[in-house]
Amino acid sequence: MKEFRIERAKRLGQLPPYLFAEIDKAKHKAIEEGMDIINLGIGDPDMPTPDNIVEALCETAASAENHRYPSYEGMFEMRREFSLYMERRFDVRLDPATEAITLIGSKEGIAHLPLAFVDPGDLVLVPDPGYPVYNASTVLAGGIPHAFPLPADNDFLPDFDRIGPQIADRAKLMFLNYPNNPTAAVADRAFFEKAVEFARKHNIIICQDAAYCELAYDGHKPVSILEVPGAMDVAIEFHSLSKTYNMTGWRIGFAVGNREIVSALGAVKTNVDSGVFRAIQYAGMAALRSPERTVADIMSIYAERRDTLVDGLQSLGWQVPKPKATFYVWAPTPSGYTSSELSTMLLKETGIVTTPGIGFGRNGENYIRIALTVGKERLAEAVERIKKVRF
Numbered sequence: 001m002k003e004f005r006i007e008r009a010k011r012l013g014q015l016p017p018y019l020f021a022e023i024d025k026a027k028h029k030a031i032e033e034g035m036d037i038i039n040l041g042i043g044d045p046d047m048p049t050p051d052n053i054v055e056a057l058c059e060t061a062a063s064a065e066n067h068r069y070p071s072y073e074g075m076f077e078m079r080r081e082f083s084l085y086m087e088r089r090f091d092v093r094l095d096p097a098t099e100a101i102t103l104i105g106s107k108e109g110i111a112h113l114p115l116a117f118v119d120p121g122d123l124v125l126v127p128d129p130g131y132p133v134y135n136a137s138t139v140l141a142g143g144i145p146h147a148f149p150l151p152a153d154n155d156f157l158p159d160f161d162r163i164g165p166q167i168a169d170r171a172k173l174m175f176l177n178y179p180n181n182p183t184a185a186v187a188d189r190a191f192f193e194k195a196v197e198f199a200r201k202h203n204i205i206i207c208q209d210a211a212y213c214e215l216a217y218d219g220h221k222p223v224s225i226l227e228v229p230g231a232m233d234v235a236i237e238f239h240s241l242s243k244t245y246n247m248t249g250w251r252i253g254f255a256v257g258n259r260e261i262v263s264a265l266g267a268v269k270t271n272v273d274s275g276v277f278r279a280i281q282y283a284g285m286a287a288l289r290s291p292e293r294t295v296a297d298i299m300s301i302y303a304e305r306r307d308t309l310v311d312g313l314q315s316l317g318w319q320v321p322k323p324k325a326t327f328y329v330w331a332p333t334p335s336g337y338t339s340s341e342l343s344t345m346l347l348k349e350t351g352i353v354t355t356p357g358i359g360f361g362r363n364g365e366n367y368i369r370i371a372l373t374v375g376k377e378r379l380a381e382a383v384e385r386i387k388k389v390r391f
């Protein structure tokens with residue numbers, strides 16, 4: 001009989017290589033050796049989902065009407081709640097029926113959007129460094145990612161003038177992400193005005209990923225691109241309940257913006273998923289109706305952690321700026337180390353897991369990302385361990 005061969009589609013081979021293999025190997029070895037690991041590698045909150053949200057799930061999960069297929073675009077009440085949030089928080093008024101869609105986490109929407117707009121060979125502008133899904137989803141749709149740098153000396157914001165017309169005119173989509181993972185940079189209204197102008201000039205759809213827009217410190221209030229006049233013509237904005245309400249495991253997020261863009265994303269979704277469990281949507285509504293102090297309390301915990309870590313590292317001579325938003329610290333590597341070398345060395349010598357910046361793109365090479373997703377005592381302990389390392 002002929003040998004049966006399993007051949008993966010070529011597009012899977014085009015996905016970027018898995019850059020964390022070495023650090024993963026070192027992590028498993030350290031765990032096997034019984035090392036006390038401090039995991040600052042993943043952007044997954046360690047705190048529990050607030051009780052009011054869990055209670056809303058429990059109350060609605062038992063009801064048989066919620067056990068059936070939900071609608072792919074989300075319950076109308078849910079989309080209305082998203083719109084109320086956008087109005088309350090950003091003064092952006094939306095039509096919940098056409099300008100908002102529920103997602104199975106924002107990653108799902110980000111991953112599906114290129115399928116709605118990108119034809120084989122089309123360019124997609126992706127930030128470098130950036131959340132790897134922008135690249136991967138472009139490749140899976142047959143598009144070509146074109147990286148644009150986020151230079152440190154421009155506060156990790158792209159310079160639109162440096163994206164030449166020969167590239168810009170061929171691009172279908174541009175991903176932006178502020179507050180930013182991994183750099184923790186923030187963008188103001190003036191920046192989004194420039195983005196909208198650039199999009200109009202070159203006919204590019206802007207996909208702004210606002211997954212961290214509620215995670216800000218010291219009174220800073222991130223803005224929405226949709227606040228900018230004309231943004232509703234060119235943009236879609238992705239939001240997530242994951243990080244704001246410690247709900248990463250629940251899988252709920254949403255996208256808002258231009259109705260044709262939202263509708264095209266919906267056209268993909270009708271064919272590939274069947275929406276979010278209704279009880280989780282009720283929990284999502286409860287999350288957005290939480291008292292303001294819920295997020296404020298979470299942020300004051302992250303602020304203490306940030307200060308413990310950044311003050312500690314600065315006292316050791318590290319040039320680490322304090323982030324204005326997100327739960328990440330983007331730390332330049334001491335000279336002589338690549339990001340992977342530093343992460344691997346820290347793990348072997350101290351048991352601290354960090355993410356090498358190269359995993360987010362070439363321009364991440366001289367940095368490591370440190371997530372504030374453990375308690376402040378453990379972060380203080382991490383600083384103590386780093387103190388003993390000879391660089």
Ligand code: PLP
Nearest residue numbers: 105106107131181211240242253
């Ligand atoms: N966008 C960014 C920048 C992220 O870092 C993440 C998760 O780490 C996501 C989107 C996806 O979040 P979720 O799918 O949980 O909403």
